[in-house]
Amino acid sequence: MTAEIWDNVADEVNFNLKIDRERFFALIERQAEVLDFGCGYGRISNELAACGYTSVTGIDPSSAMIERGRKMFPGLSLMHHSTKAELPFADGSFDAVVACAVLTGIPSSGERTQAVAEIARVLKPGGFFHIAEFCSEAGRVFKSGLGIPMRYSSADEWRDLFKTFHCCHEEVVGTTTMSGKPESSYRAFYKNQLTRQRAQQAHDCSVMPSGGKNATPSFSSAVNRSGFGVGAYFADTRLPAMLAEDLPQAEAVLVIKGERKLYLLRDGERYRAYPIALGGDPSGHKQQEGDQRTPEGDYVLDWRNPSSAFHLSLHVSYPNEDDRARAEARGVSPGGMIMVHGQRNGLGWLGSLLQRWDWTDGCIAVTNVAMEEIWRAVPNGTPIRIEP
Ligand SMILES: C[S@@+](CC[C@H](N)C(=O)[O-])C[C@H]1O[C@@H](n2cnc3c(N)ncnc32)[C@H](O)[C@@H]1O
Numbered sequence: 001m002t003a004e005i006w007d008n009v010a011d012e013v014n015f016n017l018k019i020d021r022e023r024f025f026a027l028i029e030r031q032a033e034v035l036d037f038g039c040g041y042g043r044i045s046n047e048l049a050a051c052g053y054t055s056v057t058g059i060d061p062s063s064a065m066i067e068r069g070r071k072m073f074p075g076l077s078l079m080h081h082s083t084k085a086e087l088p089f090a091d092g093s094f095d096a097v098v099a100c101a102v103l104t105g106i107p108s109s110g111e112r113t114q115a116v117a118e119i120a121r122v123l124k125p126g127g128f129f130h131i132a133e134f135c136s137e138a139g140r141v142f143k144s145g146l147g148i149p150m151r152y153s154s155a156d157e158w159r160d161l162f163k164t165f166h167c168c169h170e171e172v173v174g175t176t177t178m179s180g181k182p183e184s185s186y187r188a189f190y191k192n193q194l195t196r197q198r199a200q201q202a203h204d205c206s207v208m209p210s211g212g213k214n215a216t217p218s219f220s221s222a223v224n225r226s227g228f229g230v231g232a233y234f235a236d237t238r239l240p241a242m243l244a245e246d247l248p249q250a251e252a253v254l255v256i257k258g259e260r261k262l263y264l265l266r267d268g269e270r271y272r273a274y275p276i277a278l279g280g281d282p283s284g285h286k287q288q289e290g291d292q293r294t295p296e297g298d299y300v301l302d303w304r305n306p307s308s309a310f311h312l313s314l315h316v317s318y319p320n321e322d323d324r325a326r327a328e329a330r331g332v333s334p335g336g337m338i339m340v341h342g343q344r345n346g347l348g349w350l351g352s353l354l355q356r357w358d359w360t361d362g363c364i365a366v367t368n369v370a371m372e373e374i375w376r377a378v379p380n381g382t383p384i385r386i387e388p
Contacts, residue, residue: 002105002149003061003083006040009146010064015043016178017101019132020187021051023169024098026337027128027189027305030054032095037119038102042069042076048098049076057094059087083111092124103161104134107141107151116161123192126307129165133158135172135186145179158186165190169303169315191306240311240342244372247272253301253340253374253384255364257282257294262340262366264377272377274370279362283388286318286362288327289335294362294386295323301340301382304375311342311368312375316384340364340384342371 028034030052036045039058048056058078060066066080081088097119106112119129136152144150153161155172170188177183248271250264257278263270280292287293295318302317319327319334327334341363359365364386366374 005148006062007064010068015040017132019100022336024130028096035094035097037097037099040065042073042078044098044100045076046073087118087122089122091121093122095124096128097123098130100132104150107149112161120192125192127192129190132185132187135184155186162190166193168305240368240372243369247373247377250377255386257388274366277365278358279360282358288332292362296386296388299384301378301384303380310344312371313339313341315339338363342368
């Protein structure tokens with residue numbers, strides 16, 4: 001029934017809800033296997049492909065949407081499927097799933113839950129689910145101007161729907177409908193939780209050469225392919241976790257760039273210090289995307305990523321309003337995704353050596369053992385001050 005309604009409007013709609021591109025690009029590698037769930041005519045698939053994603057599959061129950069998408073974007077992989085059947089993919093097929101404005105158009109709680117369960121099934125353990133949906137604190141069920149049943153959920157309702165996942169980041173941002181009416185959008189990144197059986201599979205896979213079918217060989221995967229690889233994997237991930245000490249919880253983090261040090265603070269005292277590496281142009285406050293600088297000032301460590309391309313990472317809340325305004329006045333992007341993180345995956349065993357250079361793009365890098373300690377001692381919401 002729903003598919004027929006979407007079929008009827010397939011040639012007259014132009015969807016406009018935005019995904020969180022910046023965070024998506026930072027969290028999900030370009031070679032990742034990505035599923036665009038409820039792809040419509042392939043707008044988001046096309047956006048991702050245009051930004052370098054090499055393996056994006058779009059799927060939608062409306063055959064007219066898929067037909068339009070195949071004409072508009074002949075290079076994309078767009079598939080039709082019936083909502084009555086399971087998704088035509090094996091368990092754990094995708095590194096990431098994106099759903100933009102899809103669940104809003106499924107008012108039934110049962111159908112929503114079924115759709116989310118299918119997403120969890122086809123997503124790898126530890127894979128990311130990026131959601132961008134319309135949101136209304138009071139909750140609203142209505143028919144759109146085109147006669148499509150809609151349900152705008154509150155942030156709490158959305159959260160509840162994704163409760164089997166682990167939330168890595170969420171926000172409510174302003175948006176507009178296709179007719180220009182101001183509304184809110186709930187955007188979030190959820191991580192697929194590991195079941196015990198799947199965790200074992202994930203572990204078994206992680207000591208094998210990494211990468212999907214389109215992955216290019218990297219130094220770290222070459223290391224993993226050698227007999228040395230298992231030892232390097234152990235030194236990279238397991239050993240730091242074993243060597244790290246459990247410290248008292250930090251009340252604040254202080255980074256002094258000139259000293260190349262990160263301190264944990266409690267009762268106003270520095271109780272732990274770690275050497276750090278910075279970006280290629282370490283002096284001065286970050287001004288714009290790509291300048292290789294680390295911001296200076298007061299921020300918050302607001303969310304974390306347990307499986308980034310670097311060993312564990314904590315996000316610094318740059319850019320703030322002032323940073324954005326300054327960049328806007330100069331007509332540039334302020335950049336973002338500044339993290340405190342460990343070593344690049346696969347290179348952790350070289351950590352102490354690599355820490356002698358400023359090798360990041362503006363992030364604050366520590367050894368993997370240090371990162372394990374910081375990860376455990378610093379909860380989300382901890383203030384961080386970065387001084388010159
Ligand atoms: C508002 S459109 C969004 C399309 C696309 N994600 C975008 O943002 O451009 C919603 C799409 O969800 C699809 N859809 C509806 N029910 C669905 C379901 N149960 N599973 C997957 N997709 C569904 C519709 O066919 C429609 O193409």
